[in-house]
Amino acid sequence: MTNLLSYKKIWGSVVATILMIFSLQVSAKPPIYTSYFSDLAVAGYDTVAYFTESKPIKGNKRFVTEYKGAEWRFKNADNLAAFKATPEKYAPQYGGYCAWAVANNDTAKGDPLQWTVHNGKLYLNYDAKVQSKWLKDKQSFISSADKNWPNVIK
Template sequence: MNNLLHYKKACGSVIAAMLMIVSLHASAKPPIYTTFFSDLAVAGYDTVAYFTEHKPVKGNKRFVTEYKGAEWRFKSADNLAMFKADPEKYSPQYGGYCAWAVAMNDTAKGDPHQWTVHDGKLYLNYDTDIQAKWLKDKEGFINSADKNWPGVIQ
């Protein structure tokens, strides 16, 4: 009987520890923003196109790669090759989360239509109102966001 009680206590401790680990893991956000029902980075937009065409361009299912746990789509094989050669160059800053939100020590979705390329880096914002705030002091917000990243997703 004493062994059974000891076994139950040990199992209870193991289960409690496992639940704590699962809870901690569940609270962390992925390094790349995707929606709940999709693993598409930047909602399927071609991140290279922001630099080459200076506008959002939908990616194609034929030109995909996996990077940091997300699926990235591209308009062409050339854009896919450019991304693969230097994904950090073409990935949006802060994993595609809203740059202004990260500057505020928080997270929010990044909208692929609310974007800025500044000093060779791509930044996304939540919506047009937030982007208007962002554009008033990009340098200041970038400095704050750089200090907060990646802590806001951990």
């Protein structure tokens, strides 16, 4: 009988430890936003194109690199080379999470079609409604988001 109680205590401790580890892993978010079923950064859009062509352009599977655990696609070899040379210049701020959400100490997906380049940096927003709020006071939101990042993903 005492062996059975010992096994139950040990098993209970093992289960509790596993649940604790799982809950810690679930709460931490990756440094680069990707959808649940993909490892594509910025939903496969070419981040260099925001700077060189001032518009979102889908990347090509032939021009790809890995950065911070995500796959990044580009429309051509030149954009891929530019990103590889200075990824921090072209990667969206706050890992591609919605900049307005990060400013409000939260996270949400960043939509590559709701974007702003401000002072040489790329920012994504959740949707058009959020972006309209963001654009009204982006400098203030950037200051807040800079203070909150990266703690919001920990």
